[in-house]
Amino acid sequence: MRLIGDNLSAERGGDPIFAQISFTVESGQALVITGPNGSGKSTLLRVIAGLLPAMEGQMRLEGAGDNWPTPAAACHYVGHLNAMKTALSVNENLQFWQHFMGEPALGIAEALDEVELGHVGHLPFGYLSTGQKRRAALARLLTSHRPVWLLDEPTAGLDKASETRLAALMKRHLDTSGIILAATHLPLGIKAEELRMGDTWRG
Numbered sequence: 001m002r003l004i005g006d007n008l009s010a011e012r013g014g015d016p017i018f019a020q021i022s023f024t025v026e027s028g029q030a031l032v033i034t035g036p037n038g039s040g041k042s043t044l045l046r047v048i049a050g051l052l053p054a055m056e057g058q059m060r061l062e063g064a065g066d067n068w069p070t071p072a073a074a075c076h077y078v079g080h081l082n083a084m085k086t087a088l089s090v091n092e093n094l095q096f097w098q099h100f101m102g103e104p105a106l107g108i109a110e111a112l113d114e115v116e117l118g119h120v121g122h123l124p125f126g127y128l129s130t131g132q133k134r135r136a137a138l139a140r141l142l143t144s145h146r147p148v149w150l151l152d153e154p155t156a157g158l159d160k161a162s163e164t165r166l167a168a169l170m171k172r173h174l175d176t177s178g179i180i181l182a183a184t185h186l187p188l189g190i191k192a193e194e195l196r197m198g199d200t201w202r203g
């Protein structure tokens, strides 16, 4: 499988954010998107996820067969917001996402164990600490299968042990032919190519 971004450009609120961004990421590979604040890292992830239109260029997914008809369909997107309801329990939030995303993979309890949150599934999401909230959001990656993980600052709020745990989960995804694209200011602890944003910024 190969995820290709071909000559992408994007606008927000009518303003150009980036142009002429191209990349190819193969199964088993990670691409880390770096660049200064405002250079368009999050915007690029949202274009790849199909949440924003590309003004020019196109996304393609090659070799995915019929399972994943579009690049967006093949993606898990974990933005810098956690996308979990504060009043619902962690279990209820993850159940919602598993139902919404389909392609069930790990059970809720198993996924929470993987991020060492097995003891808080019954708590309202809003009760969790900042790092626990991030780990619970990342557990969504494990409850439904998607070959492509799009991660926006995935380590924000994580302590060292949790960063190491996430690196192990990402490595496992890559070792099972997954693809990861991550916007980050920090090293993620996995082998990755780098796409540096900012040089083609027109703003």
Ligand SMILES: Nc1ncnc2c1ncn2[C@@H]1O[C@H](COP(=O)(O)OP(=O)(O)OP(=O)(O)O)[C@@H](O)[C@H]1O
Binding pocket: 012, 013, 014, 015, 017, 035, 036, 037, 038, 039, 040, 041, 042, 043, 044, 183
């Ligand atoms: N809805 C919007 N309308 C107009 N401009 C927007 C909108 N959302 C984002 N922007 C602008 O788009 C630019 C790129 O933002 P983006 O969040 O993609 O950058 P980033 O590289 O991820 O930054 P950071 O490192 O701070 O997370 C910024 O200048 C931002 O102000």
